[in-house]
Amino acid sequence: MSQPPLLEVEALSRRFPVRNMLGWKIGSVRALDGVSFKVRPGETLGIVGESGCGKTTLGKALVGIHRPSGGRILFEGADITGRSRAQRRAVAPKLQYCYQDPGHSLDPRWTIRRSLREPLVAHTALSPQDRDARIAGILEQVGLPLTHLDLYPHELSGGQQRRVGLARILTLYPRLVVLDEPTSGLDVSVQASVLKLLRALQGTFTLTYLFISHDLAVVRAMCDRVAVMYMGRIVETAPTETLFAAAKHPYTLSLLAAIPDIGGRRVTDTFTLAGEPPDPARPPSGCRFRTRCPRAAAVCAGSEPPLRPVAPEQSVACVRA
Amino acid sequence: MATPGDNLLEVESLRVSFRTEAGTARVLDGVNLALRAGEIMGLVGESGCGKTTLANAILGILAANARHEAGRIRFAGEDLLTMPRRRMEDEVRGRRITFIPQDPYGSFNPLFTVGAQTFEVMKWKSPLRAPGAGRGIAGFLSRYPRARRRTDAKAIAQMLRAVQMPDPAAATGKLPHEFSGGQRQRLMIALALLPQPRLVIADEPTTALDVTIQAQILKLLKELAKSGGISVLLTTHDLGTAYEICDRITVMYAGQVVETAPVDDFFRRPHHPYTVRLLDSLPRPGRALSEIGGEVPRLIDPPAGCRFHPRCTRATAICRSEHPPVTQLASGHEVRCYHPLTEAAPP
Amino acid sequence: MRAAPAIAAKLLRDPSAALGLLIILLLVAVAVLAPLIATHPEAVWDMNPRHRLLPPSETYLFGTDRMGADIFSRILFGARITLTIAIVAVGAALMIGVPIGLISGWRGTWLGETLMRVSDIFLAVPQIVLAIAISQTLGPSIENVILALSVTYWPWFTRLVHAEVRALKNETFIEAAVALGLPTWRIVLMHVLPNVLSPIIVRISLGMGFTILTASALGFLGLGAPPPAPEWGRMISEAREFLPEAWWSALAPGLAIFLVVMGFNLLGDGLRDVLDPRIRRGNTG
Numbered sequence: 001m002s003q004p005p006l007l008e009v010e011a012l013s014r015r016f017p018v019r020n021m022l023g024w025k026i027g028s029v030r031a032l033d034g035v036s037f038k039v040r041p042g043e044t045l046g047i048v049g050e051s052g053c054g055k056t057t058l059g060k061a062l063v064g065i066h067r068p069s070g071g072r073i074l075f076e077g078a079d080i081t082g083r084s085r086a087q088r089r090a091v092a093p094k095l096q097y098c099y100q101d102p103g104h105s106l107d108p109r110w111t112i113r114r115s116l117r118e119p120l121v122a123h124t125a126l127s128p129q130d131r132d133a134r135i136a137g138i139l140e141q142v143g144l145p146l147t148h149l150d151l152y153p154h155e156l157s158g159g160q161q162r163r164v165g166l167a168r169i170l171t172l173y174p175r176l177v178v179l180d181e182p183t184s185g186l187d188v189s190v191q192a193s194v195l196k197l198l199r200a201l202q203g204t205f206t207l208t209y210l211f212i213s214h215d216l217a218v219v220r221a222m223c224d225r226v227a228v229m230y231m232g233r234i235v236e237t238a239p240t241e242t243l244f245a246a247a248k249h250p251y252t253l254s255l256l257a258a259i260p261d262i263g264g265r266r267v268t269d270t271f272t273l274a275g276e277p278p279d280p281a282r283p284p285s286g287c288r289f290r291t292r293c294p295r296a297a298a299v300c301a302g303s304e305p306p307l308r309p310v311a312p313e314q315s316v317a318c319v320r321a
Numbered sequence: 322m323a324t325p326g327d328n329l330l331e332v333e334s335l336r337v338s339f340r341t342e343a344g345t346a347r348v349l350d351g352v353n354l355a356l357r358a359g360e361i362m363g364l365v366g367e368s369g370c371g372k373t374t375l376a377n378a379i380l381g382i383l384a385a386n387a388r389h390e391a392g393r394i395r396f397a398g399e400d401l402l403t404m405p406r407r408r409m410e411d412e413v414r415g416r417r418i419t420f421i422p423q424d425p426y427g428s429f430n431p432l433f434t435v436g437a438q439t440f441e442v443m444k445w446k447s448p449l450r451a452p453g454a455g456r457g458i459a460g461f462l463s464r465y466p467r468a469r470r471r472t473d474a475k476a477i478a479q480m481l482r483a484v485q486m487p488d489p490a491a492a493t494g495k496l497p498h499e500f501s502g503g504q505r506q507r508l509m510i511a512l513a514l515l516p517q518p519r520l521v522i523a524d525e526p527t528t529a530l531d532v533t534i535q536a537q538i539l540k541l542l543k544e545l546a547k548s549g550g551i552s553v554l555l556t557t558h559d560l561g562t563a564y565e566i567c568d569r570i571t572v573m574y575a576g577q578v579v580e581t582a583p584v585d586d587f588f589r590r591p592h593h594p595y596t597v598r599l600l601d602s603l604p605r606p607g608r609a610l611s612e613i614g615g616e617v618p619r620l621i622d623p624p625a626g627c628r629f630h631p632r633c634t635r636a637t638a639i640c641r642s643e644h645p646p647v648t649q650l651a652s653g654h655e656v657r658c659y660h661p662l663t664e665a666a667p668p
Numbered sequence: 669m670r671a672a673p674a675i676a677a678k679l680l681r682d683p684s685a686a687l688g689l690l691i692i693l694l695l696v697a698v699a700v701l702a703p704l705i706a707t708h709p710e711a712v713w714d715m716n717p718r719h720r721l722l723p724p725s726e727t728y729l730f731g732t733d734r735m736g737a738d739i740f741s742r743i744l745f746g747a748r749i750t751l752t753i754a755i756v757a758v759g760a761a762l763m764i765g766v767p768i769g770l771i772s773g774w775r776g777t778w779l780g781e782t783l784m785r786v787s788d789i790f791l792a793v794p795q796i797v798l799a800i801a802i803s804q805t806l807g808p809s810i811e812n813v814i815l816a817l818s819v820t821y822w823p824w825f826t827r828l829v830h831a832e833v834r835a836l837k838n839e840t841f842i843e844a845a846v847a848l849g850l851p852t853w854r855i856v857l858m859h860v861l862p863n864v865l866s867p868i869i870v871r872i873s874l875g876m877g878f879t880i881l882t883a884s885a886l887g888f889l890g891l892g893a894p895p896p897a898p899e900w901g902r903m904i905s906e907a908r909e910f911l912p913e914a915w916w917s918a919l920a921p922g923l924a925i926f927l928v929v930m931g932f933n934l935l936g937d938g939l940r941d942v943l944d945p946r947i948r949r950g951n952t953g
Binding site for chain 3: 060063064065087089090091092095096097099101104105106107108109118119122123168169
């Protein structure tokens with residue numbers, strides 16, 4: 001692509017210490033281990049994986065909630081991995097994080113108006129009139145009436161709280177939004193409206209999305225490219241349709257095989273992946289998926305396979321792909 | 322429609338409401354359900370549709386502010402709602418009807434080993450225990466005879482192998498937190514099947530699990546149920562799960578049953594407008610996202626007649642005043658609608 | 669806050685909390701209006717040996733003490749002293765304790781731990797002993813009593829705030845504020861502090877009761893204001909030698925202390941019930 005990437009992540013790592021009862025460090029969990037990828041402006045990149053794969057840690061590390069143990073994060077070409085708080089704060093308006101339930105990001109004691117004004121007060125020098133004008137515009141985009149400004153979060157329905165949370169992020173006109181499991185736990189019909197809203201907002205505000213989810217069906221509907229994670233590493237990246245039609249990594253194939261297909265074959269008749277992910281504090285040597293992989297061979301226990309391109313847009317971390 | 326004699330479980334015109342600070346919530350409004358022996362029935366609906374309340378009503382564990390207003394629940398010919406509580410506790414709940422809860426992390430007491438908790442269940446719910454045995458002060462000494470304990474222990478070991486617990490022999494000595502979510506659900510399945518029940522109610526058993534583990538658990542549940550001839554009532558909001566293992570599907574909306582059908586027929590040819598819109602809102606490749614406008618109604622002052630009418634494009638005057646009666650369509654497919662769709666739904 | 673009238677209404681529905689509130693309001697009214705209500709305002713400070721140790725009667729509602737002063741009037745004026753000590757001591761403890769608690773709770777790591785150890789040290793000092801030491805050095809007075817009380821009470825606020833802030837740090841909306849890039853001072857003052865306010869308010873009420881009790885004990889030991897100040901604790905001490913004949917001279921101040929402390933405790937408990945679930949969860953159920 002001709003445009004430079006908006007976000008570049010290089011060998012990002014994040015380790016959490018594992019402590020015993022006395023509080024001594026007895027090991028560490030590599031929640032993120034050498035994760036690298038690029039996000040182009042305007043695209044939606046999906047980060048997919050099951051619990052423990054590190055996708056939430058990744059999202060939080062990108063916006064500074066977690067500090068990386070290693071690697072680099074480059075946003076708009078500038079290195080933002082540094083520990084300086086002021087540096088982080090300068091970037092924050094353009095690189096935003098959206099919680100699974102954005103309504104929970106609101107202070108329960110603040111009116112909606114105050115919560116929406118706050119990012120503008122802290123980060124911009126807009127006059128009060130300009131602030132309120134911007135807020136009114138964004139409320140309209142998310143489909144909330146202006147009368148809600150004087151209410152408290154608990155006076156709104158869950159869906160409305162969610163929209164306010166989204167609006168708050170948008171007040172700063174960010175460039176990239178990390179969406180952490182935006183549809184988890186939602187009913188199917190609510191999920192559809194949330195996804196439609198996210199799509200519409202992406203167009204109106206020219207947003208780039210990092211879409212973190214465990215739900216492959218949703219990812220397929222929303223994302224241009226997908227990166228699959230397992231135990232802290234990326235095992236495959238590809239454009240969405242390529243991933244669903246011609247995935248190469250055995251874990252991706254298992255993941256795809258596990259998705260119910262209404263009207264088609266039954267997963268419970270064909271599914272073969274057994275066992276569970278190993279203890280993250282003691283990952284297997286070499287490829288971490290080898291304990292469950294149907295294609296595992298002796299070579300897999302040797303060293304961690306690097307993520308290497310196998311097609312113009314597709315990369316796989318497997319020596320047996 | 323099967324004759325009454327075939328049904329293991331029959332719910333007839335059940336009406337349940339809850340008294341809350343804000344008013345009376347009419348949670349179940351004339352619910353009918355029929356479940357045959359050995360059948361896996363999916364109870365599908367979104368949050369607030371009443372599926373969990375229905376499951377609780379069958380088990381007799383409704384909250385204190387619940388009021389049973391009308392209707393009956395018949396299990397193997399007996400009315401559960403009028404059964405004396407002692408008999409319900411002793412013979413039915415946890416014994417002939419067992420329960421697999423949704424949250425694998427809250428179901429075990431964190432202080433006792435899994436083995437201790439399993440034996441505790443078997444003490445009272447083992448299939449070898451005579452009804453009423455060992456109760457009260459008089460029964461104290463004969464509560465858990467050694468011979469029965471030994472037989473139960475063998476049954477437990479066998480069941481742990483059947484649910485594919487890794488290292489079953491060591492499992493009984495471990496504490497609950499040493500198991501993952503998927504393993505705990507396997508344990509819950511084991512606990513639900515050990516009493517040799519006739520009906521297992523599984524309340525969203527895989528919602529909290531990863532998709533690969535979910536596939537394993539569903540497969541296990543289906544195999545064990547079918548091989549034991551056990552009926553399963555599976556509540557879920559995930560249509561994919563329902564498609565996977567259910568023989569028949571019942572859809573609920575805001576406390577009313579809207580459609581019942583055998584699984585393949587259901588997904589190929591849904592008839593109720595809500596069901597159609599629900600299936601349409603599943604994200605599908607190559608198809609634009611579609612949503613159902615509006616919101617689920619509050620149950621304190623629900624819409625009259627068919628509760629879906631405010632969001633239905635086909636609603637007419639009668640929909641707004643009268644709850645639609647059951648319309649029988651082909652081969653066991655029932656719908657409650659004055660204007661059901663009859664064209665086939667897109668695959 | 670918009671929720672204030674609703675909170676007040678809910679509080680008044682609880683009979684013991686309403687009683688507590690009533691007592692406190694009475695105390696404040698009495699302290700403010702003492703010169704107007706007292707039957708013998710002039711006799712509070714003067715000596716009147718002819719009328720000493722008279723039992724309760726129509727003229728002297730609670731009787732007279734060993735100096736001939738009207739006990740009723742002394743009690744009323746004593747309310748001023750009591751209230752002043754309580755407000756200033758708890759207020760000072762608040763001013764010291766809350767900021768320290770905020771810093772230590774938010775920062776964690778070595779700064780937080782150090783501050784908590786410091787507060788532990790102060791907590792280990794018995795108030796009475798410290799008050800005696802201060803009085804010995806600086807002389808008995810109300811100011812020294814207040815000093816001793818604030819210096820030993822501030823750790824209660826610190827520990828409370830520290831624990832609450834630690835818990836709040838994990839709340840989603842606080843984490844979201846950090847992610848939004850808001851400056852730390854803003855987050856702490858405008859998001860954390862308001863959410864910690866409820867337990868602080870409860871602790872203030874309970875602290876007032878506790879402080880009054882301790883101040884009375886100090887007064888009893890002669891460490892408070894020198895005579896003839898009508899401090900309740902000192903009044904009991906002075907009445908000691910005339911018991912049990914002149915029982916009224918000890919009973920009145922004793923009852924006053926009892927009522928006021930109970931009032932603050934009831935109010936504090938009532939506030940705890942009303943404030944916590946309502947505001948924390950943000951809705952009525």
